[in-house]
Amino acid sequence: MLAALQPITAFSDFPLLFGLALLTLLHEDVAIAAGASLISVGTLNIGLAALALLGGIVAGDLFIYFLGILSLRVTWLRRRTEGPLLERCRTALQKNLLPALVTCRLVPGVLFPTYFACGAMKVPFLRFIIITIVTAVLHVGLLLTLLTSSLEAAAVEMQVIGLVTVLVIVGLRTRTARSVLAPLASRLSRAVEPHLPAALKGMPTPHAIALPGMPVVPAGARTIGLAERIPPLLFYIPLVIQWFALGIRHRSLSLPTAANPSIEAGGLLGESKIQCIDLIGPQARRWVAKSVALVNRPELTAPDLERVAESADLAFPLVAKPDIGWRGIGVRLVRDSADLAAYLAGFPADCRVILQDYVPYAGEAGIFYVRLPGERSGRIFSMTFRYFPHVVGDGRSNLRALIARDPRAAWKADLHHEALAGRLDEVPAEGEVVRLSLVGSSRVGGLYKDARAHVTATLVARFDEIADSMPNFHFGRFDVRFASVERLELGEDIQIIEVNGAGAEAIHMWDPDFRLTDAYAALFHQQALMFEVAAANRARGFAPLTALELVRFQRRQQALLPLYPASN
Numbered sequence: 001m002l003a004a005l006q007p008i009t010a011f012s013d014f015p016l017l018f019g020l021a022l023l024t025l026l027h028e029d030v031a032i033a034a035g036a037s038l039i040s041v042g043t044l045n046i047g048l049a050a051l052a053l054l055g056g057i058v059a060g061d062l063f064i065y066f067l068g069i070l071s072l073r074v075t076w077l078r079r080r081t082e083g084p085l086l087e088r089c090r091t092a093l094q095k096n097l098l099p100a101l102v103t104c105r106l107v108p109g110v111l112f113p114t115y116f117a118c119g120a121m122k123v124p125f126l127r128f129i130i131i132t133i134v135t136a137v138l139h140v141g142l143l144l145t146l147l148t149s150s151l152e153a154a155a156v157e158m159q160v161i162g163l164v165t166v167l168v169i170v171g172l173r174t175r176t177a178r179s180v181l182a183p184l185a186s187r188l189s190r191a192v193e194p195h196l197p198a199a200l201k202g203m204p205t206p207h208a209i210a211l212p213g214m215p216v217v218p219a220g221a222r223t224i225g226l227a228e229r230i231p232p233l234l235f236y237i238p239l240v241i242q243w244f245a246l247g248i249r250h251r252s253l254s255l256p257t258a259a260n261p262s263i264e265a266g267g268l269l270g271e272s273k274i275q276c277i278d279l280i281g282p283q284a285r286r287w288v289a290k291s292v293a294l295v296n297r298p299e300l301t302a303p304d305l306e307r308v309a310e311s312a313d314l315a316f317p318l319v320a321k322p323d324i325g326w327r328g329i330g331v332r333l334v335r336d337s338a339d340l341a342a343y344l345a346g347f348p349a350d351c352r353v354i355l356q357d358y359v360p361y362a363g364e365a366g367i368f369y370v371r372l373p374g375e376r377s378g379r380i381f382s383m384t385f386r387y388f389p390h391v392v393g394d395g396r397s398n399l400r401a402l403i404a405r406d407p408r409a410a411w412k413a414d415l416h417h418e419a420l421a422g423r424l425d426e427v428p429a430e431g432e433v434v435r436l437s438l439v440g441s442s443r444v445g446g447l448y449k450d451a452r453a454h455v456t457a458t459l460v461a462r463f464d465e466i467a468d469s470m471p472n473f474h475f476g477r478f479d480v481r482f483a484s485v486e487r488l489e490l491g492e493d494i495q496i497i498e499v500n501g502a503g504a505e506a507i508h509m510w511d512p513d514f515r516l517t518d519a520y521a522a523l524f525h526q527q528a529l530m531f532e533v534a535a536a537n538r539a540r541g542f543a544p545l546t547a548l549e550l551v552r553f554q555r556r557q558q559a560l561l562p563l564y565p566a567s568n
Contacts, residue, residue, distance in 0.1 A: 017048060021056030028057055032143045039144070047233045050140055055236055056106075057136045058129075061115055064130060068119020090121040097123060098131055105135045133238055180373050203407035209387055209447065211433070213363040213484035217387065223408045223447060225512035227519045239523055246531045258544040259502040259534040262472040265545055267501010270553030272323050274354050276499035283467030287462070289354040289481075289495045290314055294321055296347050302337040305344075309337075314355055319438070320344075321498075322564050323352035324557050328439030330564030333358060346565040350544065359481040359495045364388065364440050365451060365488065368477045368506045369463050370529055373536040377464045381454045381529065382477075382506035382522070386440035387447040389416070393428025400424040402434070409436060412445035419568055437568055442510055450508040455488055462491030472542075475533045477504035502530055 016038070023031035035049040093100060097118075104114040118128055202222030209217035227235065247253035257266040262279055264271040274293040292312035294300075309318065320343050321331040330347075334340040340355075347353060364386040371378025391402035391409055403409045403416050416436045417424060428434050440446035467473055477500045483493035506526045509519040538544060543555075 004249075013313055014046065015053040017075060020044075020049065020052045021059070024053060024056030025060045028060075028139070029143065031056065032140060035124045036144055045145065047231060049512060050144060051233045051237070053140050053144075054133075054136055055233075055240075057140065058133060058237070058241065061111075061132045061136070062129070064112055064115040065119040065123045065125075067121070068116040071116070071120050072111055089117075090123075093117065093121055094123055094127075097127060099132045100136055101128075105139055128250050129241065130238075131240070137234060137237075140549040160550075170527070183207065188282050203411070204233045205407060207392065208543075211387060213364040213482065213487075214362060214385060214387065215449070215485060217447070217449065222512035224411060225510065225514055225519075226516050227510060227514065228442065228512070229343065230344060238520060239527060242524055242527055246527060250531050250535050252538075252544055254547050254550050255534045255538065256502045256530050257534070257539045257550060258542045259475040259530055260473050261537055261542040262470070263501045265501075265550060268503045268550070268553075270557035271501060271503075272325060272352070273325060274323050274352065275323070275497070276501065277354075279425045279470040279473060279499065280466060280496070282467040284466045287466060287494055287496055289357045289497050290358050291354055292557070293352045293354050295352055296344050296349055296350060300341070300344065305337045305340050308356060312355070314357060316340075317358045319354075319356045319358050321356065322347075322560065323354055324559065324560055325564075326561060328437075328441040328567055329443075329561055330567060331439050332568045333438050345563055348560060348563040353559065356497065357495075359497060361483050361493075361495070362483040363482040363484065363488065365480050365482060366448075366477050366504075366507045367459075367463065368504065368526075369475075370533065371467060371474050372533055373474060373540055377460070378467060378474075380452075380460055380463065381526070382508045383451040383455050384506075384508040384511070385449045385451045386507075387449065388440040389436040389437075389445035391428075391434050391436065391445075393430055393432040393434060394429065395430035398425050398427050399434060402428070405438070408445050408447055415444055440527075442507075444567070447512075448507050448510040450511040450514070452508060454485055456491075459491045462494075466496070472537075473499075474537070475530055477507075502534070 020035055020038075023034060032053055035044065035053050038044040041047055042266050056145065066546055080561055100114060101118075104110040203224045204220045205217065205223050206219060208219045209221075244253065247255065255266050259266040259268075267276065274291060277288060277291055280288050290313060292308065292314065294308050309316065316337070316339075317333055317335050318340070319331065319338060320334050322329070325331070332343055334343055344353065366382070366384045366386060367380055368382035369378055370381045389409055389412065391399065391406050393402065397405070399420060400417070403413055409416060419437065436542040437444040437446070442448060463478065466478070478496050479498040480488075480494045480496050482495075487493040506522055508514075509522040514522075533542065
């Protein structure tokens with residue numbers, strides 16, 4: 001989760017954003033209007049302003065809810081929340097929680113007593129926070145959009161939208177409305193779906209996606225899921241809230257840095273990738289792509305680089321990548337020492353670069369492994385197939401046209417046009433697979449598919465063996481290349497190209513077929529596991545980093561990312 005928020009740097013605007021968040025505690029709509037004004041004059045970015053407003057609103061809502069819970073410790077008030085009448089009120093509130101919370105979000109003066117009652121009447125926290133977040137997102141989004149476009153029309157439009165929303169929600173809560181509308185909605189969906197634009201149908205692939213050794217993704221399969229369409233600033237808000245809740249529960253917001261005591265910051269962010277790879281002991285090195293690190297010095301020549309590669313038993317072509325990286329930024333295939341020298345010329349001086357064997361397998365998977373301290377064996381919590389971004393030639397169209405016709409490639413067209421600037425007029429032969437990026441990250445348009453059905457006991461045993469050779473490794477993702485799915489299931493013909501610690505994601509949730517609720521469920525489970533593992537390590541004597549130390553790791557990584565050369 002933290003890794004996905006790495007590009008967001010707002011330290012210089014922090015006092016202003018913090019003030020905006022605090023203003024929501026006094027009056028939400030005034031704070032949103034102030035945010036809209038700052039956006040309109042260019043003082044703040046709309047995404048950062050929205051995040052600050054949402055954070056302040058949700059924090060205020062939680063404060064009121066917990067005030068209601070704490071009020072139960074007051075004897076005279078607790079006595080007044082007991083009895084048949086209050087029990088009927090509690091039941092009615094829980095049954096109509098959605099329209100109640102939507103109404104109090106839109107109608108002035110009723111939010112505080114309603115949210116206080118939710119806490120005092122012990123409305124389930126999960127339902128409360130989910131509805132609160134959704135209504136806050138809609139409220140902030142609508143008002144910011146309206147206020148930044150037409151201030152005069154905003155009040156009227158908001159009243160109309162609010163009234164219609166409340167009436168619709170209340171109407172849909174009635175049994176008669178549901179019984180009438182359900183079959184109508186189903187029939188309408190079947191009639192309208194064939195005529196919907198491709199974007200609303202998940203951008204289905206017009207042809208089967210077939211890469212050597214990988215399962216075929218059939219024609220018509222969705223290629224872009226709802227989770228990917230949500231801006232990261234909004235998508236990760238529920239996870240930030242859960243992080244704070246887990247941090248409060250475990251008495252440390254930086255506790256995950258103890259998840260893997262042998263990795264810097266537990267692998268949460270800013271860690272050395274070569275140190276993670278070097279954790280794998282000699283008994284398991286046959287499963288790891290050969291790698292060596294060098295410090296980029298201006299005096300390095302092509303012959304020097306050849307000697308470095310030969311000393312590590314590496315042969316060109318090689319993969320060059322930053323030692324402190326994120327989502328494939330700066331990763332490049334270098335054909336020879338001259339190519340490597342050109343890469344290093346654009347790389348920050350005195351920073352480490354990893355040279356790694358190029359593993360030619362098309363198959364790539366992210367295997368998320370978890371083992372609680374003290375357990376004899378672990379488990380593969382998540383496994384995901386990565387389909388690298390590519391197009392297939394038809395013998396007539398150039399690369400520019402092929403990219404435009406492929407839903408997934410077109411989604412990241414600007415990146416591909418930049419990377420392939422000299423080849424866009426090239427016409428690939430019929431059936432020729434043209435790889436658009438060396439890395440399969442979703443940042444460059446890689447397609448992720450859930451592969452948990454291919455996890456076998458043999459594969460788990462293989463990664464138990466690998467993890468056994470790694471001191472104090474408990475939680476993280478192995479990125480591997482493999483020859484075929486059949487060999488992967490046997491734990492054979494695999495090569496680990498990267499080891500990620502606590503900052504890694506269980507990326508199967510980015511499968512376009514995943515519902516948004518399932519994606520969040522997977523990430524919530526992952527974060528809860530991470531805190532559990534880290535808490536067990538803390539009990540064994542491994543202290544987590546302080547918040548200040550963690551910020552230093554984040555700032556070091558964030559300072560380096562813009563300096564890396566482009567990937568290929």
